[in-house]
Amino acid sequence: MATTSMAEPTRRDFLYIATATMGAVGAAATVWPLISQMNPDASVLALASSEVNLAPIEEGQIITIKWRGKPVFIFHRTKKTIDEARAVKSGDLPDPQPDEARVKKGHDQWLVLVGVCTHLGCVPLGHQGDYNGWFCPCHGSHYDSSGRIRKGPAPTNLEVPPYEFVSDTMIRIG
Ligand code: FES
Numbered sequence: 001m002a003t004t005s006m007a008e009p010t011r012r013d014f015l016y017i018a019t020a021t022m023g024a025v026g027a028a029a030t031v032w033p034l035i036s037q038m039n040p041d042a043s044v045l046a047l048a049s050s051e052v053n054l055a056p057i058e059e060g061q062i063i064t065i066k067w068r069g070k071p072v073f074i075f076h077r078t079k080k081t082i083d084e085a086r087a088v089k090s091g092d093l094p095d096p097q098p099d100e101a102r103v104k105k106g107h108d109q110w111l112v113l114v115g116v117c118t119h120l121g122c123v124p125l126g127h128q129g130d131y132n133g134w135f136c137p138c139h140g141s142h143y144d145s146s147g148r149i150r151k152g153p154a155p156t157n158l159e160v161p162p163y164e165f166v167s168d169t170m171i172r173i174g
Pocket of ligand 1: 117118119122138140141152153154
């Protein structure tokens with residue numbers, strides 16, 4: 001006979017549900033319209049600000065959420081990834097900006113970006129391209145693990161949206 005404890009969601013299930021409710025999805029862009037449909041009130045996602053719980057996002061993982069109708073990438077960076085981004089001389093970049101200026105002090109592992117290519121607006125793909133960051137397949141722009149443009153026609157870095165940490169594991173975007 002089945003016990004009730006078997007039917008109870010595990011902590012991991014709960015985290016997944018909580019994440020999905022906020023509209024967060026995995027790295028695959030194709031999953032994302034499905035999740036949007038699952039949200040009973042999509043208009044909530046269009047509010048000026050949205051809080052995102054970072055706790056379920058594993059090291060090395062990029063998730064995509066929707067903010068003001070746009071995709072926003074949240075990348076939980078490893079130390080190696082951060083070191084790589086910081087080893088680059090920012091003066092050599094097409095749109096010079098140090099990695100430190102693109103994250104919040106003390107939360108250097110979290111990179112938050114508007115997921116819209118600055119060339120003509122396609123959604124770049126995470127964990128791809130020549131710089132361990134994003135690749136935009138529309139015309140071949142490569143962004144690094146700080147979201148900075150490194151190669152291709154995009155003129156500027158991926159935009160960092162306004163956001164703040166409301167706790168160690170929660171950000172508010174907008
Ligand atoms: S829209 Fe991304 S490279 Fe053109």
